Amino acid sequence: MRYVIIGNGAAAIGAIEGIRNNDNENEIILISKENCVSYSKPQLYKMLKKDSLENIYYRKDDFYNKYNVSTILGKSLNSVDFNKKILVVDKETIKYDKLLIATGAKSNVLDIKGFDGELFSFTNIEEALKLKEALANKDRISILGGGLIGVKLSEYLHNMGKEVFLIVGSKGVLSSLGDEKISEILNNEIIKSGVNLLLSRKIISAKKEGPKIEIKLDKGSITCDAVVSCKGVKPEVSLFQKTELTINRGIKVDDHMRTNIEDVFAAGDVTEMYNYLEDSYCNIPILPNAYGGGYCAGINMSGGDSKIDTVYPMNSLQIFDVELITMGLLSPNENDEVLFSLDSEKKVYRKLVIRDGKLVGAALLGDIDRAGILNNIIRNKVDVSSIKEELLNAKINFYTLPREMREIIVKSYTEGIK
Numbered sequence: 001m002r003y004v005i006i007g008n009g010a011a012a013i014g015a016i017e018g019i020r021n022n023d024n025e026n027e028i029i030l031i032s033k034e035n036c037v038s039y040s041k042p043q044l045y046k047m048l049k050k051d052s053l054e055n056i057y058y059r060k061d062d063f064y065n066k067y068n069v070s071t072i073l074g075k076s077l078n079s080v081d082f083n084k085k086i087l088v089v090d091k092e093t094i095k096y097d098k099l100l101i102a103t104g105a106k107s108n109v110l111d112i113k114g115f116d117g118e119l120f121s122f123t124n125i126e127e128a129l130k131l132k133e134a135l136a137n138k139d140r141i142s143i144l145g146g147g148l149i150g151v152k153l154s155e156y157l158h159n160m161g162k163e164v165f166l167i168v169g170s171k172g173v174l175s176s177l178g179d180e181k182i183s184e185i186l187n188n189e190i191i192k193s194g195v196n197l198l199l200s201r202k203i204i205s206a207k208k209e210g211p212k213i214e215i216k217l218d219k220g221s222i223t224c225d226a227v228v229s230c231k232g233v234k235p236e237v238s239l240f241q242k243t244e245l246t247i248n249r250g251i252k253v254d255d256h257m258r259t260n261i262e263d264v265f266a267a268g269d270v271t272e273m274y275n276y277l278e279d280s281y282c283n284i285p286i287l288p289n290a291y292g293g294g295y296c297a298g299i300n301m302s303g304g305d306s307k308i309d310t311v312y313p314m315n316s317l318q319i320f321d322v323e324l325i326t327m328g329l330l331s332p333n334e335n336d337e338v339l340f341s342l343d344s345e346k347k348v349y350r351k352l353v354i355r356d357g358k359l360v361g362a363a364l365l366g367d368i369d370r371a372g373i374l375n376n377i378i379r380n381k382v383d384v385s386s387i388k389e390e391l392l393n394a395k396i397n398f399y400t401l402p403r404e405m406r407e408i409i410v411k412s413y414t415e416g417i418k
């Protein structure tokens with residue numbers, strides 16, 4: 001029996017740990033086009049300063065030895081034949097018995113009319129190092145896109161002393177979270193920090209004029225030294241498009257991380273999983289989903305039985321000293337109930353979205369206390385009708401929850417991942 005894993009991110013690491021939970025004997029081969037050990041992408045910003053890759057390792061570099069994994073690093077998967085269970089990696093043929101596809105996501109790079117200069121992006125180590133090198137002699141940086149990566153990158157570059165222009169198409173940053181109040185509070189914090197935030201702007205064209213770049217917007221223009229595209233990511237499915245794999249936006253997997261092809265599993269940013277809150281398959285490119293999906297796949301690949309049936313978006317970040325945690329759905333349907341509290345002076349905002357008596361979404365900004373309790377309540381689909389007002393209170397604690405609710409939450413902990 002041979003397990004083959006394509007990728008070396010959080011999903012791949014989760015899968016190795018899942019497989020070795022059941023099977024210490026059989027061979028695991030890991031193939032990754034990046035020639036380095038697994039690193040943590042949420043810490044990629046650190047690479048812009050003096051940090052070395054070692055400081056952002058996802059696991060220690062003896063991990064592969066410890067888990068008895070053979071690595072093929074710095075080589076790309078070129079093609080796959082699912083019928084013969086064969087992969088081609090740099091002209092070499094590799095046979096698999098169980099395969100995990102964990103190729104992650106790639107940058108959604110903008111196509112800017114007329115621009116023949118270098119457009120940077122920031123989704124992997126190679127892109128981060130390229131940007132770092134370029135930054136050495138560049139002071140005015142434009143960042144295109146007000147999502148999580150664009151906003152966090154603008155904070156980092158601003159703290160490094162750069163003049164930052166954050167150019168956003170919508171009315172506010174993090175608009176995909178679906179909560180205007182969060183966007184409004186963060187817009188104000190970003191402006192206060194000194195980052196030049198340009199909202200509701202369309203990029204018309206850009207051109208290089210010697211070492212400078214001029215970006216023409218629908219309202220005004222900007223002259224800068226470098227442009228970074230932060231327009232999100234898309235699943236890295238290009239190699240599998242012409243195969244029998246079921247792919248919509250990402251590779252579709254069931255609650256055991258199985259694809260439609262026997263013995264082929266997928267996990268992480270490359271997938272689409274069933275989001276029970278939306279009642280649809282969604283690509284949710286966040287680290288907990290990648291690791292959790294990989295671990296679940298690893299258990300199932302090695303003969304166990306693990307299921308993930310509570311997938312929904314979650315985000316946790318700190319921007320310019322404001323902490324924010326969001327989970328589940330924040331844009332309510334017309335029949336949903338929305339409860340919120342706002343202390344504008346202290347910049348503390350809490351919001352709950354309740355559907356049919358159950359908590360389906362929560363946002364905590366400025367005071368993230370009790371986020372874990374709220375997440376457990378969403379995950380366990382607990383009826384909160386009797387305590388919904390109390391849930392808004394940051395001081396609610398586990399022991400103030402009704403007994404039946406505590407029992408459901410404790411049970412989910414003790415049963416753990418199956």
Ligand SMILES: Cc1cc2nc3c(=O)[nH]c(=O)nc-3n(C[C@H](O)[C@H](O)[C@H](O)COP(=O)(O)OP(=O)(O)OC[C@H]3O[C@@H](n4cnc5c(N)ncnc54)[C@H](O)[C@@H]3O)c2cc1C
Pocket residue numbers: 006007008009010011012031032033034040041042043044045075076077078102103104105122123124149236239267268269270285286287288290316317
């Ligand atoms: C800058 C940044 C900040 C982030 N911040 C957060 C955060 O704060 N919180 C959070 O939850 N998530 C965050 N994320 C998202 C999170 O990092 C991802 O969800 C997670 O890394 C996905 O893991 P993965 O294993 O699916 O894919 P990846 O980590 O992308 O790994 C994909 C792997 O596949 C390999 N690969 C791809 N194609 C091939 C091929 N053809 N042949 C061989 N190998 C191949 C790559 O080399 C890589 O090893 C952030 C992402 C970025 C880029």
